[in-house]
Amino acid sequence: MSVTSEVSTDDNTITIKISGRFDFAEQNEFRDCYYDTSPSENTQFIIDMSGANYMDSSALGMLLMMREYLGGNAANISIINCSPDIKNILTVANFQSLFTMD
């Protein structure tokens, strides 16, 4: 039930780790992870789902907000380490066309 973020200074990536349920309750924590960052053009955002066991459609909405905030099509966001259930939710919504997924 938490969201943490890590900034790696050397290779210009920001990793956001999600654990537990990824839903509306995490909205503020999640937003804070990218709101106050000052990303340069080639900053890569990585959302690490290895600890997440569930996400709902409001979490999909939160991902869309993040993408828009970081420049829409110009945003560089990867979603990694999805469990099969989470991957299914993302692919049913065809989010692989908006985010880089492994």
Add this chain to the structure above:
Amino acid sequence: MPTVLIADDDIPNRLVLQAILERQGYCVLQADDGVQAVDVFRREHPDLVLMDIKMPNMDGYEATRQIKAMSTDAFIPVIFLTATSDSEGLARCVASGGDDFFTKPYNRILLQARISALLRIRELYNTVQYQRNELDNHQKRFDREKQLAKRLFTNITETGSLGLPYVQSMLSPMSLFSGDILLAAPKPSGGLHVLLGDFTGHGLAAAIGALPVSSVFYGMTAKGYSIAEIVTEINTKLKMILPTDMFLAACVIDLNPGSHTLSVWNGGIPSVVIYGEKEQDIIRSLSPRHLPLGIASDESFNQRVEMIEIRQDDRIYIHSDGITEVANPDGLMFGRQRLEDIFIKNTDSAELFNEIRSELIKFQDGGAQQDDMTMIELRYNQQQLEDTVFHDKAQSKRAEQPSSEWDFSMGLSADLLGCFDPLPLLIQSVCDMQGFRGQRQQLYTVFSELFTNALDHGILNLDSTLKGTADGFAKYYMEREVRLSNLTDGSIKIYVAHQPSAEGGLLTIRVEDTGSGFDYQENQISLESNVGHSGRGIQLLNTICEKIEHMGNGNIVEVTYRWR
């Protein structure tokens, strides 16, 4: 200032108390005995009562009981004044409703402290009481407004035609307003459009988004637009009005009894399942190909529709993710596998829908509903689909338009034919000019057959015998799409004329293409006797129109349609 009632038969006692209280600024009321105390209380509504125990006529216990009984919805502290401190007597004070007791002789400072403490509690109680009443009123008003909105919502979204003999559906919203929507509307050309949608979130916000969706869906379906055009329009509307984090996962299908086809546009809804009656098993699963509606911009929106052949009695299942996410009391989800197992184990396809429903309820086992649950089953029955009557409300209002004389023509060049469907515009114009009470569906069929023949065979040179087999069928439509997108030559001219008659009028429609035509004299007989897929068009026109005439080298066809 708060008012304090002193009930005591001992006058010197009362005077001492009165002096202490008035010095603190309280208003003081007095009573000689229990009866008078109850009486004064009823008239003056004091904020606190000091009660002696032993009084003539009515003792302090009884007076307290009556006072407490009178003030059930407010907190009026009663402090007993007692000379003794025996525990049994004090217990009786509390039992009769007293809130505190005070032992004579009076200590001014202590008495003052006890009174203010109780008045503070009274203040707190009153605030809570007031807020509870406010909340209660708000709740009632909100419920009333919700009920009203719900009725409006139902009127707008449910003008469709669920309740058809070949359709079964369940909608199980988790709150008063569903974030899921299920719409169905017959097409003017015969057949049915269905939309199953799932908004982000539930409740009122989701329901408001449903209103424009249903009005676009019903409006455009009635005018003869294709599902590709309908989803494009809904996407544009939702993109404009919805905040970034809200969208509509939606699956829109077109069931077409004329060509035995099912067309699907699926953005974010779990796979559409086709259950074969012959195979008694799942024969196709159409996975979501697109982003949900309201996310993509107009330029990047993908309106591509998948088309497959559908056979008599095959069943189509569409459901929202609320179905597979139903959780049991332990928090375990129903999941896709359990749903598939029901299809695999089933032995009577007529019972499939009920089985799924009862398995869901059994699994949920009284667990709380987490999401809206929506599911629809459509059994493909050509006859029933063709018999689904199209009610054109807008049209019947203008029924009394006088029959008049008019004509117009329209020419479409190759580049336009590749990207524009003129049928909705044509039907709309013709019906606007003449009214044609209740005949829109037939007119649509006539225009659609004539135009499709000219385009598919005249311009695109497609071989309709291809459609004879299941395999060729898909090939036909794939080839059609390829040729249409590469089209550079050719054009179609449409001429429409109307002549009034005594009982109605005579509509002449002439469609001319630049193709090479065909030997219509030679083919006339075989066309009329042909009952396969490819001959259905001409047969259908024969039953609707008074006259069908081929001209030129077969590239011109003219029909006469008489209406009353």
